[in-house]
Amino acid sequence: MTMALAVLAAGPAWHVAAAPPSAPLIGINYFAGWWTGPGDKWKEPWNTSVDWRPLYPGRVPLIGQYTTEQSTMDGDIVAASSAGVDFFSILWYDNYPCGHRAPGSGHLNDGLSLFMSSKEAHRMQFMIEWCIALPLFGVHSDMEWQRMVRDDWLPAFKHQSYLRVGGALVFKVHSGPAFKVNSSASDAVVSARLDFLRRLVRNAGLGEMIIGAGSTITDTSDPAEWWGFSYNFTNDYAGVLHDDPKWAGRVLPWRNESAFVREWRRKQARAAAQANPRRTWTRQKGTTRQRRK
Known part of the structure; x- marks a missing residue:
């Protein structure tokens, strides 16, 4: 089940030999939230007793309705890669320590494991997008963070289809602001955790990130x-205008949503132009440092 188109332009490489791609890479977020039983997003988020497939029959996927099945992932890879998609940005949720922070949430990471085990994985690439959805999903401690990096992400980084740009592994924090909140609102804690991630990847011989x-x-x-x-x-993520229960069952033209996205992109551009225009940037050992004039 794929959603939310993403475009990744090649950035600078960090001590790597491979050249960046000559054109932007096209990616799609992959959310594995579709199963049978409690927490199934076919009956979420507003009313867990109503299945919304009969409301939108034209949007029921033909490849497979459940992301717990290998055949669904295999079909999604074939369909996406055949249509020119270069990678899936697979949403990954921290379920430590119990494994089920919400009903059925243990299935949310099936997307990553099923891609890695797919016989079609050679057709395209994938990356991890770590989702912080507070208060349910977030890291509780540095120990939990380190376990997550070692046990869950590092094996994925070693997969032959993991996305690299200019030779560097690509990784995304779903929400930068939420990660800071989740790190005791401390810049130092955020930096320490991400520096640990970079260091572990380097020590594993996987290069830069x-x-x-x-x-x-x-x-x-x-x-x-x-x-x-x-x-x-x-x-950005989740640029949806009519994300409200009162619109359930109505099919709206896509131009409504695309106009909403364009409007807010213009607002962001204006805000960026006004924010600290005298800031410059330097790069040190694979990290970006801020320097003010």
């Missing part, structure tokens, strides 16, 4: 000022 972060489309804050870390790239 490109680490980005996102936010909601209505967020016009300056990432360098408020997100606690100088990320290599920033972007």
